[in-house]
Amino acid sequence: MALLVLDAVTKRFPGAAAPAVERLALAAARGEILGLVGPSGCGKTTTLRLIAGFEAPDEGEILIGGRTVARAGGREFVPPEVRGVGIVFQDYALFPHLRVAGNVAFGLAERPAGTRRARTREVLDLVGLAAFADRYPHELSGGQQQRVALARALAPSPAAILLDEPFSNVDAELRAELREQVRELLRATGTTAVFVTHDHEEAFTLADRVGVLHAGRLEQLDAPEVVYHRPATPFVAAFVGDADFLGGTVTGAGIVTEMGTFPDPDGLPPGARVHLMIRPDDVGFTPDPEGDTVVVRRDFRGPVNVYCLRLPSGRRVHSSQPSTAILPPGTRVRATAELLHVVTFPIA
Ligand code: ADP
Ligand code: MG
Numbered sequence: 001m002a003l004l005v006l007d008a009v010t011k012r013f014p015g016a017a018a019p020a021v022e023r024l025a026l027a028a029a030r031g032e033i034l035g036l037v038g039p040s041g042c043g044k045t046t047t048l049r050l051i052a053g054f055e056a057p058d059e060g061e062i063l064i065g066g067r068t069v070a071r072a073g074g075r076e077f078v079p080p081e082v083r084g085v086g087i088v089f090q091d092y093a094l095f096p097h098l099r100v101a102g103n104v105a106f107g108l109a110e111r112p113a114g115t116r117r118a119r120t121r122e123v124l125d126l127v128g129l130a131a132f133a134d135r136y137p138h139e140l141s142g143g144q145q146q147r148v149a150l151a152r153a154l155a156p157s158p159a160a161i162l163l164d165e166p167f168s169n170v171d172a173e174l175r176a177e178l179r180e181q182v183r184e185l186l187r188a189t190g191t192t193a194v195f196v197t198h199d200h201e202e203a204f205t206l207a208d209r210v211g212v213l214h215a216g217r218l219e220q221l222d223a224p225e226v227v228y229h230r231p232a233t234p235f236v237a238a239f240v241g242d243a244d245f246l247g248g249t250v251t252g253a254g255i256v257t258e259m260g261t262f263p264d265p266d267g268l269p270p271g272a273r274v275h276l277m278i279r280p281d282d283v284g285f286t287p288d289p290e291g292d293t294v295v296v297r298r299d300f301r302g303p304v305n306v307y308c309l310r311l312p313s314g315r316r317v318h319s320s321q322p323s324t325a326i327l328p329p330g331t332r333v334r335a336t337a338e339l340l341h342v343v344t345f346p347i348a
Contacts, residue, residue, distance in 0.1 A: 001066065002027035003192045004051065004160055009060035010072075011046055020046040022216040023060070028160070028192055033183070035207030036196045036218075037239070043216040044196035045090075048162045051194065052087055053080035065159050086153030086161040090168060092145050094137040100124070100148050101133040107156045123151045126185060143174045150182065154189060161186075163195035167202060179206050200240040204228070212236045229341045237277050237343065242306070244317040245275040246337075248344065255344065258313050259283075259337040266344060274344040280306055280320035284336050287327060291334040295327055309335055 004027065011021040021043040028034045036044055049055040051062060053069065056077055062070040064085065069078040086107070094103050101120050108116045124130045127147040137145055146166065153161050166182065167175045183206055186193050197203055203210045204224040211221040212235070220232040231237035234245065248255040248262070250272040255262045257276055268274065285293065285307070296316065297308040305326065307319045319335065327333075 001030070002063075003030040003032075003065055004028040004194065005061075005063040006047075006051070007061045007063070009050060009057045009062060011043075011050055011055055012058050019058075019216050021050065024216070024218055025060075026211060026218060026221055028194060030192055031187075031190045032192055033186055033206060033208050034192075034194045034211065035203035035209070036194065036211045036213055037198065037200050037203040038196075038213030039198060039239070042213040044198075044213060045164055046216075047213070048087070048164055048194065048196060051160075052085050052162055053078060053083050084156075084159040086156065086158035088146070088149045088153050088161065088163040088166055090164040090166075092137075092149040092169070094145060094148055094152075096137055099134050099136055100129060100140070103137070103148055104151045104155050107152060119155055123155045126154070126189070127151045128181075142170050143178050146170060146178065147181075150185070154185075154191065157189075158191070160192040160194065163193065165197050166195055167199075168197070175202075176205075182206070204240075210240075212239060214239075230343060231277070234275065234277075234345050237345075242280050242318055244278045244315075245345075246278055246315065246317070247347070248274045248276045250274065255342070258311055258315070259317070259335065262337075262339055262342050264344075265342050268344070268346075273347040275347060276339075277343040277345070278317055278337055278339065280318040282337050282339050283309070283317055283319035284338065285309065285319055285333040287331055288334040289332055291332040293333050293335040295329050295331040295333060297329055298327065309333065311335070 006024050006026050009024045010019050012019045038044055050057055057070055057072045059072045061068055064083055068076050069083050104123055105116050105120045108119055124133055127150055129147055170178055209221060210224050210227045212219050214235045220227055220236050228240055237243040246257040248257040250264055250268045250270055253261055255264050292312045294310045295307055296310050299306045303323055305321045309317050309319055
């Protein structure tokens with residue numbers, strides 16, 4: 001059974017031209033880690049605030065553990081403090097005047113003092129910060145502050161925890177390690193989590209399923225591999241990785257494009273015009289003075305070089321090549337495309 005359900009939830013802010021969140025429908029299973037990605041302003045924080053109870057929906061319904069916590073029209077509204085949801089804010093929002101232990105114990109105010117102390121110690125152990133219990137937040141690194149915020153959210157054993165851009169204030173070198181720690185922690189405690197980020201790689205590595213938000217609407221919710229290889233919309237295709245699109249025409253032989261003919265997985269009618277998605281890992285090339293394609297640019301990204309190629313039509317596609325493969329702009333090449341998954345979008 002789903003632990004968290006959003007049923008066609010819409011949130012409008014007064015004066016805004018478009019809803020911040022529009023008919024958002026999703027469900028998280030117990031213990032699932034759900035990642036929501038999208039660009040700045042697409043409604044990520046608003047979604048978390050709706051789940052937490054800091055905002056009320058204008059339409060739709062939110063359920064936690066099978067119980068309605070918010071229903072549009074103000075009929076039902078469970079306040080944040082009794083929703084059983086822990087939150088890790090983007091800036092951590094630690095209390096600067098409280099020590100680490102005091103911060104973690106904050107959400108346990110209702111418990112007897114002995115239980116409070118024991119649970120605080122337990123959770124600090126869990127996040128590996130037992131030795132820092134007496135420090136103040138400003139005496140900790142960003143990564144340590146983040147783990148205190150996580151410990152504080154986990155202390156009352158919430159049904160679910162929400163994390164807003166959890167790693168955006170952490171140094172890049174620490175991020176991968178911290179992601180792994182957070183993932184293990186959520187798994188070990190069986191905690192259902194919804195985290196939001198603008199970074200699709202972060203969502204891919206951490207989440208069981210990834211939802212892609214665009215202007216308040218959920219365009220796809222699937223396993224990371226599905227989102228990457230079978231994006232539901234051109235927006236998703238481009239947001240979760242480099243994507244180029246080739247114009248194609250459906251024929252009896254397949255989809256004909258300027259980079260070759262590809263099988264048509266959708267059984268489209270002959271004559272239909274489509275955009276065919278093509279990713280840099282699908283494109284290869286070999287230098288050839290007679291080639292009809294030209295190297296426009298090379299972006300060195302460390303482990304790979306990403307080449308921008310100009311096809312005879314003038315359309316540009318990108319090609320991912322080994323780090324050591326170096327060709328100057330202007331080089332003539334012969335380009336080929338091998339698609340593992342053929343993804344097309346109809347041309348309106
Ligand atoms: P994200 O977290 O994805 O960057 P937000 O959920 O913060 O996006 O914002 C979504 C949209 O709602 C944006 O257009 C933002 O300006 C607007 N918005 C968010 N909070 C408020 C608010 N309290 N009042 C008015 N508009 C808001
Ligand atoms: Mg935000």
